[in-house]
Amino acid sequence: MATPFLTLNHIAFHVTNGAALLQELVNKFQFHLFAMRVTETTRQFAVKKGSAVFLVNERPKLGVATAQQKARQEGRLGLIQECTDLSCIPFNHALPIVCPGLDLLYDVCTSCSVDTASNVSFEVEDVGSLYRRLYACGCQILIPPTEVKDDSGCVIYCVIKSIVGNIYHTFIDRSRYTGEFLPGFQVIDSPAMASGLAEITHFDHVTYACPQGSSSQVLKWYEKCFGFQRFQLHEEENAEDGYIISGDGVGLRLTAMQYWTCSKVALSLPLPRKQSDCRFVLAESLPGQGRNQVDTFLEQHGGAGIQHVALYTPDIIATVRTFCCTGVQFVTPPPAYYTETGKEEEIRAAGQDPQLLSQLGVLLDTDVSMKGEGRGCQGMVERRHLMQIFTKPIFSEETFFLELIQRQGASGFGEGNIRALWQAVQAFIDQKEREQSN
Ligand SMILES: O=C(O)C(=O)Cc1ccc(O)cc1
Numbered sequence: 001m002a003t004p005f006l007t008l009n010h011i012a013f014h015v016t017n018g019a020a021l022l023q024e025l026v027n028k029f030q031f032h033l034f035a036m037r038v039t040e041t042t043r044q045f046a047v048k049k050g051s052a053v054f055l056v057n058e059r060p061k062l063g064v065a066t067a068q069q070k071a072r073q074e075g076r077l078g079l080i081q082e083c084t085d086l087s088c089i090p091f092n093h094a095l096p097i098v099c100p101g102l103d104l105l106y107d108v109c110t111s112c113s114v115d116t117a118s119n120v121s122f123e124v125e126d127v128g129s130l131y132r133r134l135y136a137c138g139c140q141i142l143i144p145p146t147e148v149k150d151d152s153g154c155v156i157y158c159v160i161k162s163i164v165g166n167i168y169h170t171f172i173d174r175s176r177y178t179g180e181f182l183p184g185f186q187v188i189d190s191p192a193m194a195s196g197l198a199e200i201t202h203f204d205h206v207t208y209a210c211p212q213g214s215s216s217q218v219l220k221w222y223e224k225c226f227g228f229q230r231f232q233l234h235e236e237e238n239a240e241d242g243y244i245i246s247g248d249g250v251g252l253r254l255t256a257m258q259y260w261t262c263s264k265v266a267l268s269l270p271l272p273r274k275q276s277d278c279r280f281v282l283a284e285s286l287p288g289q290g291r292n293q294v295d296t297f298l299e300q301h302g303g304a305g306i307q308h309v310a311l312y313t314p315d316i317i318a319t320v321r322t323f324c325c326t327g328v329q330f331v332t333p334p335p336a337y338y339t340e341t342g343k344e345e346e347i348r349a350a351g352q353d354p355q356l357l358s359q360l361g362v363l364l365d366t367d368v369s370m371k372g373e374g375r376g377c378q379g380m381v382e383r384r385h386l387m388q389i390f391t392k393p394i395f396s397e398e399t400f401f402l403e404l405i406q407r408q409g410a411s412g413f414g415e416g417n418i419r420a421l422w423q424a425v426q427a428f429i430d431q432k433e434r435e436q437s438n
């Protein structure tokens with residue numbers, strides 16, 4: 001079966017207080033509220049910055065949800081229709097529909113009780129054929145192809161459950177839709193806020209926190225269902241084990257995968273990164289390495305899920321400076337990171353100021369490789385850089401956080417940064433746990 005082309009559309013949150021998260025994204029991270037949908041039972045807010053779109057879904061209030069179901073039964077919610085023109089789709093099998101939206105559009109209500117980022121939504125060319133592929137793969141389909149219309153046209157979407165914790169995927173064909181976002185949403189005409197000095201262009205990667213030993217199964221599932229491919233994060237990574245970073249309090253196994261976009265067909269590989277090419281990173285802890293943030297996530301989140309989303313910025317220094325003023329809180333890297341032998345020179349060689357990076361807590365890694373003729377002595381040394389910083393957790397649990405990342409040639413991750421990021425998050429969690437036990 002042909003591999004489907006995917007384009008990231010948005011990443012959705014499910015939270016109890018949608019207005020609070022909306023405020024955080026708009027006021028602190030300077031996202032722009034551009035579309036919303038408010039009904040008796042639920043509120044959905046769409047915010048964007050560059051091509052990065054978050055959808056904030058507020059959990060429907062239960063009392064009202066019953067009224068909603070009644071309205072649906074009485075046919076007063078005529079907006080949503082199951083498709084009838086996709087005649088070849090087997091609609092008649094028993095579908096395990098988990099409360100079909102309770103009026104949430106493009107998503108399902110999950111049983112997850114903590115605030116969570118749980119849906120990565122893609123645009124596809126043909127929902128019907130993808131649905132048939134997923135059905136054949138034995139995927140759990142939560143909403144079969146469904147049509148939604150408004151004055152600007154119509155879309156068809158379906159929602160499936162992944163095999164990772166509470167992660168769902170919505171697939172949308174919006175080729176017959178001319179509106180800003182999706183049917184059913186009211187577009188908000190407020191002038192786009194000047195992004196100022198905090199420019200975000202796209203989602204760089206999404207990292208899943210996975211149980212120990214599950215990554216290879218997850219990778220296989222994404223390969224089988226959507227034609228994802230393994231992506232090597234580091235040259236030392238081995239095909240079976242993934243990229244392992246251990247010692248000094250770190251115990252992490254990373255495996256990365258990427259999906260197939262139209263740009264991969266039009267251009268020859270290896271590719272220049274397109275803004276929509278977001279990668280997926282599977283993170284699991286290693287046994288016997290002590291307390292760690294991946295397992296803390298699994299405990300506090302109630303299972304596997306999206307641990308962080310990395311926002312790409314073309315100028316991380318300016319963005320962090322701006323975000324510090326708007327009140328974004330970042331974790332602090334171990335001070336020794338900046339005083340390690342050679343770090344200062346490395347930072348200078350990348351054209352950055354070591355003192356500034358240390359003040360802001362931005363990490364810089366360098367990937368050195370040989371370029372040119374057969375990697376022989378005529379080859380030139382090529383240095384590619386990567387700068388990163390993690391925020392503190394966004395919700396009240398030690399679960400989801402955001403990352404800012406700027407790449408200068410480097411496409412994977414560097415070990416030095418991962419260690420420092422891990423230690424920074426761990427120091428924050430350990431401190432918080434000490435405070436709570438006092
Ligand atoms: O370095 C990155 O951006 C990663 O995404 C790798 C990673 C994954 C999980 C962690 O708890 C810490 C680092």
Ligand SMILES: [Fe+2]
Pocket residue numbers: 205207308310403
């Ligand atoms: Fe990351």
